[in-house]
Amino acid sequence: MRICIISGSPKGEESITLQYVRFIEQAFPEHTFPIVHAGRDIKxxxxxxxxxxxxxxxxxxSDGVxxxxxxxxxxxxxxxxxxxELVFERNAAPAFSQKYSAALTTSIHFFDxxxxxxxxxxxxxxxxxxAGLYSAHMEDLKSEDEQMRLLLFxxxxxxxxxxxxxxxREYLPLPKVSPSYNPSTQSTGVDTHGKRVVILHDARNGSDQQAMVRQMAALFDGKATVADIRDSMMKGGCLGCCRCAFDNTCVYRDGFRDFWDKYVVPxxxxxxxxTIQDRYLSATWKQWNDRSFFNGHVPALKGKQVGxxxxGPLAxxxxxxxxxxxRAMIGGANLVGIVSSEAGNRAHIDAALAALAERSIRLADQGYIMTETFSAIAGRKLFRDEIWAHMRAIFQADDRYYRSHGYYDFPTKNYLQRIGTRAFSLFLCIPGVRMKVKKDMVSYMVRPLQEVVQKSRVIKEWRARKQ
Ligand SMILES: Cc1cc2nc3c(=O)[nH]c(=O)nc-3n(C[C@H](O)[C@H](O)[C@H](O)COP(=O)(O)O)c2cc1C
Structure with missing residues (x-):
């Protein structure tokens, strides 16, 4: 059979992912593997x-993609x-249609x-x-068990x-959403309280995105800075060279870093x-996000309010x-909200934009950052382990940040807690104690929290503030 490989890595033949393909090629000499270097040859x-x-x-x-x-x-x-995007723009879907596809990625398993x-x-x-997926950690190919798993896959x-x-089919086709948002001209502005508001976009003329950006800027009474990400003058996409890992300096000498420093940082x-294009935003946004990799694995949006x-059909x-x-949560920001124009109802979108503007200022005033959920917590632990275990030799900027911000918070370092837990676990070996603890398990777990509810100093302060 002929299996066409669509390689996404900008590194071409030096791609780590491509070595997994070369491995497959060696194991299946009866098949051929023509390669399209989409990542390397995109221009x-x-x-x-x-x-x-x-x-x-x-x-x-080919028989498969x-x-x-x-x-x-x-x-x-x-x-x-x-x-x-080009495949869709150039109506090239028939070349793929009815074939069997599969996907192999390499990564460190962060949002694979x-x-x-x-x-x-x-x-x-x-x-x-x-027909399926194979998600490898970038080092997996060194393990014989993983090699066998790959061949079986x-x-x-x-x-x-x-x-x-x-x-x-698992993913339903997306509905077409035509631009229809025509904002009200009678919006009441929000006082920015001296906060710096930046709106980044890649809107085309006449699009709902453009209408939303204009309305949002109007809601901030003209005090927001509006910038088009295409003006960051990127010469190209991230090359994956990781040379930024030492000191956060990208090999590109184009406008991206200045743009980041001018608009995002402050x-x-x-x-x-x-605007949704296929199942993400535009490739320009994707490239822009990739280029922010020069920041390394640190919360690059820390303390900001993000909207x-x-x-497009976000729902x-x-x-x-x-x-x-x-992106917002792992970046250390507070996600104020996402407003989509798909509802098509002007009053509804107007109201959602007004709420986003008002809340972003109020929450910035309060310094509110939402609680993290699984993805951010698990993601940070994954980075912590990967960087500490081996990546810090190269990702030295991350290592410095992780050290100075207490990111290496392995539970094994908390000796007091370890001793306490061990002692308690030994104590529970005594049959009488274990029986009692089992019997009172629920109240044992809830009691400390009940005490907080009764005695919290923060509640007293909060009430005093409101009087
Ligand atoms: C710009 C950039 C973004 C990355 N983002 C992720 C990510 O979101 N999750 C992850 O697990 N690894 C991420 N990685 C790590 C790569 O996926 C990993 O190094 C991969 O094996 C590189 O494969 P390649 O040599 O075939 O390009 C990123 C690397 C770069 C350069």
């Missing part, structure tokens, strides 16, 4: 018809995102699931049967093709506006919502 594919036709012919002539890509910012690299959901949805939008994928396996309130304005894309929410 050529976009600009040169011949290169595009050649890539499409490889896909067309196999995405092999690194995870970048919870999705695929901006370069691969652009390739996917959202990258896979995206590729799964895209595969189905292109009319393919998505790939052999199952080949079986899916040869037996024409019935695979139910913002107290950061509103990001985008999103989204044009049908929980995966995109998860990515947007996680």
């Amino acid at each position: 050529k594919l976009e600009g040169e018809q011949e290169a595009w036709d050649e890539a499409l012919a490889k896909i067309q002539d 196999f995405f092999a890509t690194p995870v970048y910012f919870m999705l695929v690299p901006g370069q691969l995102k652009r390739f996917i 699931h959202t990258a896979h959901s995206y590729l799964h949805g895209i595969s189905e939008d292109l009319g393919m049967h998505h 790939f052999s199952d994928y080949l079986d899916a093709i040869s037996e024409k396996r019935a695979i139910p 913002a107290d309130i950061l509103i990001m506006a985008g 999103y304005l989204v044009e 049908h894309l929980p995966n995109l919502r998860e990515v947007l929410e996680a």
Whole structure:
């Protein structure tokens, strides 16, 4: 069989992910593996018809399409995102249609699931049967157990093709949402209380995104700074070279860093506006997010109030919502809200934008940051472990930050707690004590919290403040 590999890494032949493909190639010499270097060759594919036709012919002539890509910012690299956009823009879906697809990623498993959901949805939008995923930690190939797992996975994928396996569609097609938001001209402005408000966007003329951005700026009484991310003059997407890891300096000499320093760093309130293209925002936003990788694995939006304005069928894309929410939360920001124009009801969108503006100022005044949920907490622990275990040799800037901000908070370091827990566990070996604790388990757990409710100093202060 011919399995067309769509490689997402900008590193081309030096891609870590591609080594997994080379491994498969060695194990299945009876099959051929033409490669489309979507990540490396995106400029050529976009600009040169011949290169595009050649890539499409490889896909067309294959029995299966196999995405092999690194995870970048919870999705695929901006370069691969652009390739996917081109497929839709150039009506190239028939080259993929009815084929069997599968996806292999390498990463450190931070939001690999959202990258896979995206590729799964895209595969189905292109009319393919998505046969499965393989999510490798970038080092996995060194392990023989993982090598075997990879071969079993790939052999199952080949079986899916040869037996024409019935695979139910998981992601419903997205509804078309046409621009229809025409904001009210009678909005009441919000006093920004001296807070710096920045609205970043990539709106096209006449789009709902543009209408929402204008309305949002008007709500801040013209005090918000509005900037188009295309004006950051990026020369290209992140190259994955990781040279920024030592001291947060990117190899590109273009306008991105100045743009970041000018707009993102000083913002107290950061509103990001985008339009859904396929199952994410635009490839420009994706590239812009990838380029912010120079910050490393630190909360680069710490203390900010973040809001999103989204044009398109967001209610049908929980995966995109998860990515947007996680970006804010893991960035250390407070997610004030996401307003989407899909409702199409002017009064409703007006009111949602007004609430977003008002709350962002109020919450900035109060210094409120939402509680973290699983993804942010688990994500930070994952970074902590990965950076401490080996990445800190290269990611020295992260290491410095983690040390100075107490991020290396392994429970093993809390000796008092360890001794206490061990002593308590030994104590529970005494049958009488264990019986008593079992009997009183519920009240034992709740008692300390009941005491807080009774005696909290914060409640007293809060009440005094309100009088
Ligand atoms: C810009 C950028 C963003 C990344 N984002 C993620 C991420 O969201 N989750 C993750 O687990 N790893 C992330 N990584 C790590 C890569 O996925 C990992 O290094 C991958 O193995 C690189 O594969 P490649 O050599 O094929 O490009 C990121 C790396 C870069 C350079």
